Amino acid sequence: MSEKVLKTAFWTAGIILILAGAWAWYDRWANSDQHTNYTSLVPWGLWVAVYIYFIGLSAGAFLVSSLVYVFQIKRFESIGRLALFTAVVTLLMALLSISADLGHTFRAWHVLVYPNFTSPMAWMIWLYTAYFILVVLELWFVLRHDLVVGAKAQGARATLYRILVFGSKDESEATDASDRQIVRILATIGVPLAIMFHGGVGSLFGAISSRPGWHGGLFPILFLVSALASGGALLVVASAVFQDGLRKHRETVLALGTLVLGLLLLDVLFQVSEALVGFYGNEPDKIENLKLIYSGPYWGVFWFWQIGVGTLIPLALLALPSRKDARMVAVASALIAVGFLAVRLNIVIPGLASEQVKGISAAFNSDRVTTDYVPSAMEWLFSAGIVGIGLVLFGIGEWFLPKHHDSSSEEVSNVNA
Amino acid sequence: MTPDLDNADETIVQTPRAVDRREMLDRLVKLGAASLAVALACGSSLAPIARAAAAGATSQKYRYGMVVDTKRCVGCKSCMVACKAENKTPPGVSYTVVVENGFGERPGDRPLFLTKPCFHCQEPACTKVCPVGATYKRKQDGIVVIDYDRCIGCRYCIVACPYQARYFDFGENYPATSDKTAYAGIPSPEYGQFRTREDGQSPIGNVRKCTFCLHLQDSEGKYDKAAGRWPACAKTCTGKAIHFGDFNDPQSEVSLLLAARQPVRLKEELGTEPNVYYLL
Numbered sequence: 001m002s003e004k005v006l007k008t009a010f011w012t013a014g015i016i017l018i019l020a021g022a023w024a025w026y027d028r029w030a031n032s033d034q035h036t037n038y039t040s041l042v043p044w045g046l047w048v049a050v051y052i053y054f055i056g057l058s059a060g061a062f063l064v065s066s067l068v069y070v071f072q073i074k075r076f077e078s079i080g081r082l083a084l085f086t087a088v089v090t091l092l093m094a095l096l097s098i099s100a101d102l103g104h105t106f107r108a109w110h111v112l113v114y115p116n117f118t119s120p121m122a123w124m125i126w127l128y129t130a131y132f133i134l135v136v137l138e139l140w141f142v143l144r145h146d147l148v149v150g151a152k153a154q155g156a157r158a159t160l161y162r163i164l165v166f167g168s169k170d171e172s173e174a175t176d177a178s179d180r181q182i183v184r185i186l187a188t189i190g191v192p193l194a195i196m197f198h199g200g201v202g203s204l205f206g207a208i209s210s211r212p213g214w215h216g217g218l219f220p221i222l223f224l225v226s227a228l229a230s231g232g233a234l235l236v237v238a239s240a241v242f243q244d245g246l247r248k249h250r251e252t253v254l255a256l257g258t259l260v261l262g263l264l265l266l267d268v269l270f271q272v273s274e275a276l277v278g279f280y281g282n283e284p285d286k287i288e289n290l291k292l293i294y295s296g297p298y299w300g301v302f303w304f305w306q307i308g309v310g311t312l313i314p315l316a317l318l319a320l321p322s323r324k325d326a327r328m329v330a331v332a333s334a335l336i337a338v339g340f341l342a343v344r345l346n347i348v349i350p351g352l353a354s355e356q357v358k359g360i361s362a363a364f365n366s367d368r369v370t371t372d373y374v375p376s377a378m379e380w381l382f383s384a385g386i387v388g389i390g391l392v393l394f395g396i397g398e399w400f401l402p403k404h405h406d407s408s409s410e411e412v413s414n415v416n417a
Numbered sequence: 418m419t420p421d422l423d424n425a426d427e428t429i430v431q432t433p434r435a436v437d438r439r440e441m442l443d444r445l446v447k448l449g450a451a452s453l454a455v456a457l458a459c460g461s462s463l464a465p466i467a468r469a470a471a472a473g474a475t476s477q478k479y480r481y482g483m484v485v486d487t488k489r490c491v492g493c494k495s496c497m498v499a500c501k502a503e504n505k506t507p508p509g510v511s512y513t514v515v516v517e518n519g520f521g522e523r524p525g526d527r528p529l530f531l532t533k534p535c536f537h538c539q540e541p542a543c544t545k546v547c548p549v550g551a552t553y554k555r556k557q558d559g560i561v562v563i564d565y566d567r568c569i570g571c572r573y574c575i576v577a578c579p580y581q582a583r584y585f586d587f588g589e590n591y592p593a594t595s596d597k598t599a600y601a602g603i604p605s606p607e608y609g610q611f612r613t614r615e616d617g618q619s620p621i622g623n624v625r626k627c628t629f630c631l632h633l634q635d636s637e638g639k640y641d642k643a644a645g646r647w648p649a650c651a652k653t654c655t656g657k658a659i660h661f662g663d664f665n666d667p668q669s670e671v672s673l674l675l676a677a678r679q680p681v682r683l684k685e686e687l688g689t690e691p692n693v694y695y696l697l
Contacts, residue, residue: 031588032587032588032616032617032621032622033585033587033588033622034587034588034589036587038585039509039585040509040510040575040581040583040584040585041581043572043575043576043585044572044576101571102569102570102571103568103569103570103571103572103585103586103621103622103623103624104568104569104570104619104622104623105569107549107567107568107569107570108569110548110549110551110567110569111548111549111569114549114550114551114567115549115550116547116548116549116550118545118546119545119546119547119548119550119573120546121546121548121571121573122548122549125548204573207546208542208546208576208577209542209579209687210542210576210577210578210579210684210687211576352576355581356578356579356580356581357516357519357531357533357580357581357683358516358518358519358520358521359516359517359518359519359531360514360516360533360581362516362517363514363515363516363517363533364497364511364514366508366509366511367509368508368509368510368584368585368587368589369509369511369514369584
């Protein structure tokens with residue numbers, strides 16, 4: 001019943017968001033960057049924040065899946081496939097966002113043919129390209145047996161399965177065993193790879209000494225912790241929507257809730273450390289960055305969205321006795337999943353929105369040479385469209401992939417056998 | 418336009434652009450192979466070795482830079498106007514800006530103006546981060562340039578530059594261009610490439626920056642002040658505050674000024690080593 005409500009809400013939201021985004025998509029490709037609000041002083045805006053948000057969700061979801069496929073923790077078995085599928089979809093969403101952000105999207109391949117080994121961004125791209133291939137392969141091997149079985153049926157889905165397994169009818173125990181072996185190897189390689197690529201996203205910011213708000217060794221680690229917290233939270237929501245997880249996998253959801261609580265607290269610890277050390281050090285540029293976050297024009301994004309929605313309410317729900325109520329854990333997780341977009345916004349925008357050379361925005365009278373940045377309607381709608389596409393991809397995955405809920409727990413226990 | 422444009426044109430056509438790019442590619446391939454080998458061998462200590470390999474292959478003939486005498490600057494901003502006229506930059510892009518009190522508030526009511534082109538740093542923070550090597554420091558004269566056809570428009574270099582010397586071309590136009598007046602047909606001489614503004618074509622969607630007007634160099638890579646082949650801002654400066662020249666030549670005006678006066682550079686603490694000095 002409630003699952004049906006959730007699903008209807010889910011599909012409706014997905015389709016409305018895609019329609020809302022359609023205009024922005026058209027505008028972006030027709031008028032390039034003219035209707036964006038980022039500037040030459042704040043050159044990265046909403047789309048970059050959305051990008052690191054989704055790519056963090058992907059890395060987080062993948063690392064949670066490693067609990068199943070590398071560390072063989074039985075309690076999380078039922079979300080293994082869901083976590084892998086989430087990692088693929090959120091990575092695609094991240095790539096959509098960053099492709100729109102590039103001034104010359106169709107030159108993205110230059111990164112592969114004109115490599116610059118001193119660029120953290122180049123490393124990040126190569127690493128997530130490898131990661132993408134690995135996750136898709138791993139998911140294929142996880143699903144292969146079920147796809148072969150499903151291919152025996154009639155209808156569109158079975159045809160699709162036949163194509164996906166290249167016509168194979170191999171259901172033998174030997175092949176299944178080798179699949180499990182391959183999955184374990186891929187998943188094991190995937191752990192350092194995911195840490196490197198998302199640490200790479202953090203390094204992309206942390207390595208830049210001209211931006212005191214970012215610069216430092218803590219940043220890549222902070223990115224990983226935020227990724228795990230938000231990725232774990234998203235999996236709780238996905239499990240609730242697609243697996244009827246609140247009833248069928250209650251124990252898993254509660255366990256994930258505890259995991260997310262720990263990660264969220266670690267994230268808070270890091271943020272507090274950044275703030276205290278930053279303020280104590282009294283370096284003007286660092287202080288300016290912290291003040292921009294806490295009391296600048298974006299103070300609401302920090303205090304209401306990141307701290308209120310994304311941190312305090314979920315902390316309370318996950319720490320108080322409500323932590324034993326799967327529904328409350330799901331609510332807390334949804335709030336974290338939404339709240340962490342603010343975490344990303346508060347990294348990207350205040351990190352850039354200060355004058356590097358005092359007086360530069362007054363020197364030149366232009367909307368493109370200012371530190372005032374608020375995303376335009378086009379930017380918001382574009383991102384909304386990406387969320388819509390992500391939701392629909394989830395829905396399609398649920399329709400055509402071998403079902404998570406009925407077979408998966410059995411399947412994964414086979415893996416462990 | 419510049420008085421000696423016809424003459425300049427000839428030299429522009431033969432600017433070593435193609436050679437540049439070929440050499441650059443060659444260097445990149447070598448650098449890539451070297452780095453890959455190193456990466457495979459030891460993984461972590463990649464960057465310094467890669468840089469050493471690149472440094473070994475370069476020998477800088479000229480080191481162009483500026484010495485700006487702030488006491489001579491009246492804040493007229495004609496350098497900004499001259500730069501616009503020379504490079505035909507669109508709205509929101511200005512390769513040089515005049516900043517008031519860039520060193521912070523000062524006593525008294527006399528402002529201190531700072532004309533601020535790209536500093537063409539010896540250790541540029543921007544070129545290091547470019548994922549595709551589209552922006553690089555030219556080995557023959559140290560000028561930091563952008564290959565518009567390679568740049569993907571990610572704007573990471575803008576983020577990394579501590580001096581906000583880089584601008585993104587959003588594709589916006591002055592009315593004279595968007596109304597397709599005769600002005601729209603006049604190409605920009607930048608890099609000797611003579612591009613006119615076409616929707617969706619580079620440099621739209623690229624990052625742009627000061628080039629020290631390198632399109633005015635002769636085939637030897639030399640400027641000629643007497644002939645007017647001189648960076649537009651320095652040429653036009655009403656107070657003669659902007660001195661341009663080659664720091665590798667000990668007798669150049671800029672070298673002599675550095676020796677005679679106490680220069681300062683912005684944000685020395687970042688180790689970028691700008692090639693633009695200020696005299697206070």
